[in-house]
Amino acid sequence: MFPRLSRDFFARPTLTVARTVLGRRLVRLLDEPSAKGARISGIITEAEAYIGESDLGCHAHHGRTPRTAVMYGPPGHAYVYFTYGMHWMLNFVTETEGFPAAVLIRALQPVEGLEIIAARRKGRPQPEWTDGPGKICQALGIDGGLNGADLCATDAPLFVEAGDPVPDECVTIGPRVGLISVPEPWKSMPWRFRVEERITTERDGRTPQSTQR
DNA sequence: AGCACGATTAACT
């Protein structure tokens, strides 16, 4: 159990939050009676930045709407939205109130609540439990009910704990994923941060490559 | 009111 990240962590430039959130632990406290107080958690291994109305890849590029209102609010809250008719996506609101920006959490390394995750990701191998933004929400039981939730409240059901910082040599930076029809330069801005998977003892001198999915 | 599309995933050829 580590200290929870305070609002100061999120009230910084979005690129800084996206880079430094790697290695931290996302924690979901279950509130359902059948699993009262159970913890599901994982180390954050991939995140992307979405920055303001001028970023044509950001939902806020249409301005303030009912959907994007949370991004215009104070930092340290969850922006959870629904897409493709079936998937929920989790973001952390960043920067200052009034400026719409957020960090999309794209991948985790599962740590706690493995049995619950396995049940929710039934039949899939462990590497595929939380290696996508929709999968994370499925595994942790995150949906629209958590949109706007304060990650820094004392009784928060969803929050982030401190963890070991990830050194630069373990992080690859590249373009954000899935922005099919977003115009340049936004489509290619290197605003995706990912912890490179490697065997712990590996030392092969490979140049980290900018991966794509 | 109608329409095109999406910060994806899983299944299929």
Add this chain to the structure above:
DNA sequence: GTTAATCGTGCTC
């Protein structure tokens, strides 16, 4: 590699 699933959102008429 290709594509169906499935519906909220924001735009156009």
